[in-house]
Amino acid sequence: MAACLLILIFGTTVFTGYLETDKESAAVIKVENYITGDTSDYSYNTEEEFYSYTPGIEYKTPITLEAILTLSEEQLEQGLDLEYLGYYEYVESFVSSQGYKGNLIQSTIDPNFDGSDIVSEKRAVFVANGIRYTLSGGVSVEEMKK
Numbered sequence: 001m002a003a004c005l006l007i008l009i010f011g012t013t014v015f016t017g018y019l020e021t022d023k024e025s026a027a028v029i030k031v032e033n034y035i036t037g038d039t040s041d042y043s044y045n046t047e048e049e050f051y052s053y054t055p056g057i058e059y060k061t062p063i064t065l066e067a068i069l070t071l072s073e074e075q076l077e078q079g080l081d082l083e084y085l086g087y088y089e090y091v092e093s094f095v096s097s098q099g100y101k102g103n104l105i106q107s108t109i110d111p112n113f114d115g116s117d118i119v120s121e122k123r124a125v126f127v128a129n130g131i132r133y134t135l136s137g138g139v140s141v142e143e144m145k146k
Helices: 073-078 141-145
Strands: 002-010 013-021 026-035 040-045 050-054 063-070 088-095 101-107 122-128 131-137
Touching: 026 050, 026 131, 088 141, 101 141, 122 141
Parallel strands: none
Antiparallel strands: 002 013, 013 026, 026 063, 040 050, 063 131, 088 101, 101 122, 122 131
């Protein structure tokens, strides 16, 4: 798969991410820190290539956007199956404010772990026009559904 850095500018907001594709069947666009919510104090570690930040009250982590595009009819017929079994559990299905049906899943937490203050990672998964959109981050179920 070939990959390249993306810089997206919407108004005064700049997003960085990457595009990865095999140029035949699928392309993946991933944008970290797509929705930052009430997180703050972002700092980029160039050596490790990641952002550090201060968690907020509503957003324990920023939201990441990933879009997987099907590039061929053959891939569209096969589908884009991703295995979540064991890592995530189903929470609910819902309809977004834009009218898209989505599924909400959350990361599984060891039942023996006493982490009552832990916010599990949530993922909202939508499919529209051959593109699978996944928003993921450490927020509440209600916040992710927005």
